[in-house]
Amino acid sequence: MRLAGRVAVVTGASRGIGNATARRLAACGTTVVCVGRDEPALQRLAAEINGSVVTADLTDPSSAKDIVAHSLAAHGQLDIVVANAGVGYTGDFSQMPANRISELVDVNVRAPILLARASIEALRAPSQFSSGGGGAIVFVSSIAGAVGVPGESVYSASKAAIEAFATVLREELRRDRIAVSTVLPGVVDTDFLRIRGVPYNRRFPRPMPPERLARVIVEVIENGNERRIEPRWLGLPARFAATAPNLYRVLARRFS
Ligand SMILES: NC(=O)c1ccc[n+]([C@@H]2O[C@H](COP(=O)([O-])OP(=O)(O)OC[C@H]3O[C@@H](n4cnc5c(N)ncnc54)[C@H](OP(=O)(O)O)[C@@H]3O)[C@@H](O)[C@H]2O)c1
Numbered sequence: 001m002r003l004a005g006r007v008a009v010v011t012g013a014s015r016g017i018g019n020a021t022a023r024r025l026a027a028c029g030t031t032v033v034c035v036g037r038d039e040p041a042l043q044r045l046a047a048e049i050n051g052s053v054v055t056a057d058l059t060d061p062s063s064a065k066d067i068v069a070h071s072l073a074a075h076g077q078l079d080i081v082v083a084n085a086g087v088g089y090t091g092d093f094s095q096m097p098a099n100r101i102s103e104l105v106d107v108n109v110r111a112p113i114l115l116a117r118a119s120i121e122a123l124r125a126p127s128q129f130s131s132g133g134g135g136a137i138v139f140v141s142s143i144a145g146a147v148g149v150p151g152e153s154v155y156s157a158s159k160a161a162i163e164a165f166a167t168v169l170r171e172e173l174r175r176d177r178i179a180v181s182t183v184l185p186g187v188v189d190t191d192f193l194r195i196r197g198v199p200y201n202r203r204f205p206r207p208m209p210p211e212r213l214a215r216v217i218v219e220v221i222e223n224g225n226e227r228r229i230e231p232r233w234l235g236l237p238a239r240f241a242a243t244a245p246n247l248y249r250v251l252a253r254r255f256s
Helices: 016-027 039-049 063-075 098-124 143-147 153-172 191-195 210-223 232-243 245-255
Strands: 007-011 031-036 052-055 080-083 136-140 179-185 227-230
Touching (some): 007 016, 007 063, 007 098, 016 031, 016 080, 016 210, 031 039, 031 063, 039 052, 052 063, 063 098, 098 136, 098 153, 136 153, 143 179, 179 210, 210 227
Parallel strands (some): 007 031, 007 080, 136 179
16 A cells, blocks of 8 residues: 555554554655544644544544544545554453453453444545555554463453454455554553553563554555564464464463
């Protein structure tokens, strides 16, 4: 997909990976609808990249329709959806508050599904780029969804759920030529690591800058890749966990 002249919705654009992705898309000539709750941060970003803002709490199920309606009203089209917003939780599951469980499921699972559902008609619509169909939906998942991380059971499950959803949606939207992709980051140096409950203090793998993920997300959109793990070497444990789960668990316990 060529990005110049496209319109993209990026959720979680107020900071971190979403912010870097919005900037990178804008640098490629895409108009970005910046979505999140932190209105001042979103307005600053939109002013810098000549985009627009939807201030929305994604735990509210009605936000998806509002986001798509804004894109069509303000920019006349919607070509790309980057469902990036997410929340983490690290800690003892038996102590995890019920409202945090609901938040993780709502933001990480229900919100991207509702946004995809609300976007399909707009992505299918004829545009200057095609007589109908085309466009892209990218879900920012996590390596935790592929390997399952102890201490992050609900987070891992939420990301595994979105991976399963994307795999099936990709087939369902194939005839509309709407590309459905997932990007599975390893550890990224954002506020996410600071607010998920326990600080990240491992020396390996080293946290990556969010700009690296932004580059990967934009590449995935341009090339129509189905699934991308970053850094790529984490694809090895992901394949190992999928093909030999019992052995993987034993070794993961042993080597942490
Ligand atoms: N950082 C990592 O190590 C890492 C690793 C693997 C995967 N990921 C995934 O990458 C994605 C982006 O994470 P990040 O590292 O950039 O995290 P971040 O810096 O904490 O940013 C999270 C973004 O999500 C938005 N958000 C959270 N709850 C929301 C809600 N209820 N309504 C609307 N927006 C909400 C936040 O915006 P507001 O506060 O403005 O609402 C913020 O812009 C997430 O899906 C995360 O699971 C991150």
